[in-house]
Amino acid sequence: MKSLFADLHIHVGRDWNDRPVKITGARSLTVTNIVKEASRRKGLGMVGVVDAQAPSVQDEIASLIEEGxxxxxxGGGIQFEHTVLILGSEIEIYDASCSGPLHVLCYFPYLDDMRAFSTWLSRKMKNINLSTQRFYGTGRELQQYVREHGGLFIPAHMFTPFKSLYGKGVQHSxxxxxxxxxxxxxxxxxxxxxxxxxQLLELQPFTxxxxxxxxxxxxxxxxxxQLKLERASFEELRLALQEDKGRKLIKNYGLDPRMGKYHKTVCAKCLHEAVTTKEPCSFCGSKKIINGVFDRIRELHEGSTQNRLRPPYVHQVLLSAIPGIGHRTYERLLETFESEMMVIHEVPECDLRKVLPEKTLMFLLQMRRGELSVEAGGGGKYGKIKA
Structure with missing residues (x-):
């Protein structure tokens, strides 16, 4: 068994003909650049591209394979240097049973599976070439297709106030x-x-x-x-999500929730913290109040909490977001220690001390322990590290 780091939700900004796929994505965010960045600089052993339903994205992947x-x-997945690419698609569901639109992630093991999925989707979607398009069918219909064709189905960013399962998609369950x-x-x-x-008991069965x-x-x-796998592949990922045959998820790494854009309930106009979404902002009078994730979960909580033993969740930020690590310092760290994952997880403190000033090193070590001090965000504005 070995462990690797996996980021399974990455958008494609442009295809290899420089046409938009995710309109809000960067132009440099092509499939080729994603796998290069993941393998050579980030140190990710697995990445999931969630716009692989676009035929032009499939063509670029096929070209990489044809060129060797x-x-x-x-076992499924596409090997590129040190990284395995998992083929996925982010899709919007808004059927008659939904309270609002929600986004889900659908993954498939092989390129032919994704091509077949695109053919099926093209009859139920207006523009197969763009990211996160509306699916004209039911959520359960989409789930059934994914299951019958050997895929994986994952609700995306499930608490975000907009276009998520609990944010808008359902009222209670x-x-x-x-x-x-x-x-x-x-x-x-x-x-x-x-x-x-x-805090939500109905989530207990899920990784x-x-x-x-x-x-x-x-x-x-x-x-x-961080995943524990026999090797990097789609089927090994499936086993890890199922916690089967010794494969498992070892740790989650992510932002302290207070740094997320939608942690607090705030006024969308002035970003003043609000007590409730049912009354105008007490500061500016605006009626547009965005319900924060913390408060939404509190609304859904029914008194019982889970008793499942889960992997640790470590609060951290991007290496480049640590105070004192600007562009030049970041590049020097990667030149010296190979990748971002190496710097964050593996390089001994004594070696980091040769590259980083004392205060910056202190922030990095605090991050390793999940102890960064942060200021909360909300209403579409990220929180920040207290420097």
């Missing part, structure tokens, strides 16, 4: 929209962690995943997990 730069694995028996894991999102999610939802190369591994 990548290969499809027997995921059973209103989805079949719990056909959910393979659930994604926490940037404004929640394990302790918060554990929690933490991913970056990256819209730029720099944000790869903003959140990720």
């Amino acid at each position: 730069k990548a290969k499809e694995l027997e 995921l059973k209103e929209v989805l079949d719990p028996d056909q959910i393979d894991a659930v994604e926490l999102g940037l404004s929640a962690d394990t302790m918060m999610a554990d 929690y995943v933490t991913n970056s939802d990256a819209h730029s190369l720099g944000n790869l591994a903003r959140e990720y997990q």
Whole structure:
């Protein structure tokens, strides 16, 4: 068995013809650049690209395989240098049973599986070439297809106020929209962690995943997990999510929820913290109040909490977000110690001391222990580290 770091929610900004896929994604965020960044700089052993339903993205992957730069694995996934690419698609569900739109992640083991999924989706989606498009069918219909074709189904950033399972999709329970028996894991999102999610008893059966939802190369591994696998592949990932045959998720790494954009309930206009969404802002009078993840979970909590023993959740930030690590220092760290994962997890303190000033090193060591002091965010504004 070996361990690796995996970020399973990364968007494609542009295809290899420079056409937009995720419109809000960076132009540099191509499949080729993603796997290069993950393998050569971030130190990720597995990445999930969630716009692989776009035919042009599939064509770019096929080209990498034909050129001998990548290969499809027997257990599913695409090997590129030190990183395995998992083929996924983020999709919006808004059927008659939904209270609002929600996003889900669908993954498949092989390129032919994803091509078949795209053909099926094209009859139920207006534009297969763009990211996170509306699925014209039911959530359970989508789940059934994924299950019958050997895929994985994961609700995305499930507490975010907009376009998520608990943010808008359901009033009280995921059973209103989805079949719990056909959910393979659930994604926490940037404004929640394990302790918060554990307040919902209906989530007890599911493994929690933490991913970056990256819209730029720099944000790869903003959140990720450490997996214990026999080897890196799609089927090994499935076993880890099921905690089967010794495979498992070892740790979750992600932002302190207070740093997420939607942790607190705040006024969307002035960002003043609000007590309730039912009354105008006490500071500016605006009626547009965004319900924070913390308060939404409190609304859903029914008194009982989970008793499942879960992996540790370590609060951390990107290496480049640590006070004192600017562009030049970041590049020097990677030149000296190979990758961001090496710097964060492996390099001894005595070696880091040769590169980093004392105060910056202190922040990095605090992050390793999950002890950074932060100021809360909300209403679309990220929190920050107290320097």
